[in-house]
Amino acid sequence: MSILVDENTRLLVQGITGREGAFHAAQMQAYGTNVVAGVTPGKGGQTALEGTVPVFDTVRDAVAATGANTTVIYVPPAGAPDAILEAVGAGIATVFCITEHIPVHDMLKVVAVVEGAGARLIGPNCPGATSPGKAKVGIIPGSIHRPGRVGLVSRSGTLTYEVVQAMTDAGIGQSTCVGIGGDPVAGSTFIDILTLFSNDPDTEGIVLIGEIGGGAEEAAAAWRLEHLPEVPMVSFIAGRTAPPGRRMGHAGAIISASGGTAGSKIAALDAANIRVAETPAQIPELLKQAGVRPS
Amino acid sequence: MKLQEYHAKSLLAAGGLPVPPWSVASTPEEARTQTQGYLDAGADRVVIKAQVLVGGRGKAGGVKLASSADEAVTVAGQILGMQIKDITVRRVLVGPAADIVRELYLAAVLDRAARRVLFMGSAQGGVEIEQLAVSDPGAIRTLHAHPHLGLLDYQARLLAFDLGLNEHLKAAVGVAKGLYKVMLDNDADLVEINPLAIVRERASDGAVTESLQCLDAKITIDDSALPRHPELEAMRDVDEEDPVDVEARRQGLSFIRLDGNIGCMVNGAGLAMATMDLVKRAGGEPANFLDIGGGARADKVAAALRLIVSDPSVRAVLVNIFGGIARGDEVAHGLIEAYSQQERHVPMVVRIVGTNADLAAEILRESGGDIETAASLDEAVEKTVRIAKGAPAPA
Numbered sequence: 001m002s003i004l005v006d007e008n009t010r011l012l013v014q015g016i017t018g019r020e021g022a023f024h025a026a027q028m029q030a031y032g033t034n035v036v037a038g039v040t041p042g043k044g045g046q047t048a049l050e051g052t053v054p055v056f057d058t059v060r061d062a063v064a065a066t067g068a069n070t071t072v073i074y075v076p077p078a079g080a081p082d083a084i085l086e087a088v089g090a091g092i093a094t095v096f097c098i099t100e101h102i103p104v105h106d107m108l109k110v111v112a113v114v115e116g117a118g119a120r121l122i123g124p125n126c127p128g129a130t131s132p133g134k135a136k137v138g139i140i141p142g143s144i145h146r147p148g149r150v151g152l153v154s155r156s157g158t159l160t161y162e163v164v165q166a167m168t169d170a171g172i173g174q175s176t177c178v179g180i181g182g183d184p185v186a187g188s189t190f191i192d193i194l195t196l197f198s199n200d201p202d203t204e205g206i207v208l209i210g211e212i213g214g215g216a217e218e219a220a221a222a223w224r225l226e227h228l229p230e231v232p233m234v235s236f237i238a239g240r241t242a243p244p245g246r247r248m249g250h251a252g253a254i255i256s257a258s259g260g261t262a263g264s265k266i267a268a269l270d271a272a273n274i275r276v277a278e279t280p281a282q283i284p285e286l287l288k289q290a291g292v293r294p295s
Numbered sequence: 296m297k298l299q300e301y302h303a304k305s306l307l308a309a310g311g312l313p314v315p316p317w318s319v320a321s322t323p324e325e326a327r328t329q330t331q332g333y334l335d336a337g338a339d340r341v342v343i344k345a346q347v348l349v350g351g352r353g354k355a356g357g358v359k360l361a362s363s364a365d366e367a368v369t370v371a372g373q374i375l376g377m378q379i380k381d382i383t384v385r386r387v388l389v390g391p392a393a394d395i396v397r398e399l400y401l402a403a404v405l406d407r408a409a410r411r412v413l414f415m416g417s418a419q420g421g422v423e424i425e426q427l428a429v430s431d432p433g434a435i436r437t438l439h440a441h442p443h444l445g446l447l448d449y450q451a452r453l454l455a456f457d458l459g460l461n462e463h464l465k466a467a468v469g470v471a472k473g474l475y476k477v478m479l480d481n482d483a484d485l486v487e488i489n490p491l492a493i494v495r496e497r498a499s500d501g502a503v504t505e506s507l508q509c510l511d512a513k514i515t516i517d518d519s520a521l522p523r524h525p526e527l528e529a530m531r532d533v534d535e536e537d538p539v540d541v542e543a544r545r546q547g548l549s550f551i552r553l554d555g556n557i558g559c560m561v562n563g564a565g566l567a568m569a570t571m572d573l574v575k576r577a578g579g580e581p582a583n584f585l586d587i588g589g590g591a592r593a594d595k596v597a598a599a600l601r602l603i604v605s606d607p608s609v610r611a612v613l614v615n616i617f618g619g620i621a622r623g624d625e626v627a628h629g630l631i632e633a634y635s636q637q638e639r640h641v642p643m644v645v646r647i648v649g650t651n652a653d654l655a656a657e658i659l660r661e662s663g664g665d666i667e668t669a670a671s672l673d674e675a676v677e678k679t680v681r682i683a684k685g686a687p688a689p690a
Contacts (some may be wrong), residue, residue, distance in 0.1 A: 059297045074541065077519065078522075079521075093523035100521060101519040101522075102522040103482050103517055103519045103523070104405060104479075104482075104484055104517045104519065104520070104630060105442075105479060105482055105520070107410075107516070108410060108411065108412070108442040109442045109443060111442075112410075112441075112442045112443060116672075139619060140619065141618075141619040141649060141650065143649075144649075154565070156560055156562075156563065156564065156565025156566065157563045157565065157566075157619075158561075158563030158565065158566040158617040158619065159432050159563060159565030159566040159568075159569050160565070160616055161566075161617045161619060161649070162566055162569070162672065165617075165648070182565065183407060184407045184484075185405070185407060185410050192597070209565070211564075211565050211568060212568070214408065215407075215408055216407075217409070219408065236541065236569070238565045238566075238568035238569040238572060239572070240572045240575070241553075241568075241572050241574075241575045241581060242555065242568055242571070243551070243570045243583070246551050247518070248549075248551065248564055248567070248568050248584055249549040249563075249564025249567060249568075249584070249586040250564040250565070251517075251518065251519060252407070253564060253568070254564075257423075257426055258428065259426040261520075278576060279569075279573055279576070279672075279673060280569060281671065281672065281673050
């Protein structure tokens, strides 16, 4: 099994006629994801991906015509909050938002609506999710994956690819890899994704990739102690050398006077029996030491 | 983006909050004229405050009082041009000195975990709230505003009563609600009034009144929202920024200068941080954080390399690209182009994996420059650290 995306995913791509949307829609389709529809307001009636995918004006029409149950958003920041709300309003249960640089006050409002509707938002500013061999949604390169039984959740993009590649090279496959994004306010937290993994019988180990800023890693460590103490878990935290008070690329990656240091996160993870790797390349070995078998 | 105090005060005033009069002077003579105006209007003294974005200006001698126009010239002359944490003071704020009865603290910040705006108030003002949170957390009153409903009237009253502002209830409610409005209107992720104060005023007939005033303010704007606030972008203080930061922003690069000698160019913020961490772990010192972002076209790569090499302490450059959206050959072309245009040739170690990595390796091999390649991140880090340690000191 896997979480969030699989062979039952019927994917809508919002912004499918844009440069990013078109490129990644093709990549997702090539990986085997069932891309059923695209939405670009004003371009309803056209097709995308060489005539294989119908384009609709609205998410409502796309859902009615194709039964889309998941959406991925490649819409510029000024329109992305509205795209998320349109998807949730049309009854889509799982929304991935790839867009970076959405103002945080917009996200506060959007997240409150998403929560109220009972939908699930992953992102924004996230790379999406892949369940190897089944489906990929987002921008993670498909080639780095190997099907298996380790779940991965991360606040980063390319750092995730680095870790996944190292796991695949070492023969450790993945059940699902999820990027929750690098923004300070996100739709899904580490704990949301860990909860999904804890209910997935085929996820036998978990990798958590964190970084400086906020307290999400500490919260995840505390949650693991209480709810998931037996599952082997390994982590990597980026930003041990980051200076305080500076935003390290991601809007959320900043050490503030009230916390968010790598040291605090590593201590919390250690205390929760989660081994923290010093380099991404150490992760496969630490997983094996924690009892994960290659798959 | 942090705002200077005088900009923050203008936003508070625009939001209807009570802010005592102020003006900005960039010469001692301007300070003299302004001071005379306040004294003529009935002020006993003026306060002259350095306008810099770094903290600790009071301790550094950047905040002083003056009782006459002549004294204001002297004091402003001392503060203007002063260095506070390597920042040269170019402007001072001048305003009538407040007769403070009591100092309080009120702020609205982004609470990431709760995904709400958090109000923090304390009856102990003029303090570092982070220190107070450790020494006496009970002294801080907190509550969350709802993203759609905002700060409700009863919440504003709760804050007012808990801060002991019973006698200024209406004004306090106005300040709390105004604070939220200022935060929203300007897409701020922090609005801090410290101190908020009860100030005593003596009218010309001798009658004494007390009122609530915002005496100092800190505002931080959400960088992601700046494109829809050109009026706030115009408040950016470029004088206080490293010229490298200004150039990086112009190029759309996420760049932070550090103290070491190994330049780093990486795609993706998390991987860029991890690369710095690995350099340090291998005994090297990173000279910068640099995320060239997704896509990474050749011209952007070239601009990034120029920025890195413009730092004379850089002795080696580590390029770590995990191609996904970014194409390896595109990155390699950008590197070669920039390398060939450089006046100062710094050795480079390049690790490119993912999309078109083979093509990239070929392009780099044929370039004939002082460019080494590496297959893994660990190998690339080790090679770069070795080169940086062995390289001769820059001329």
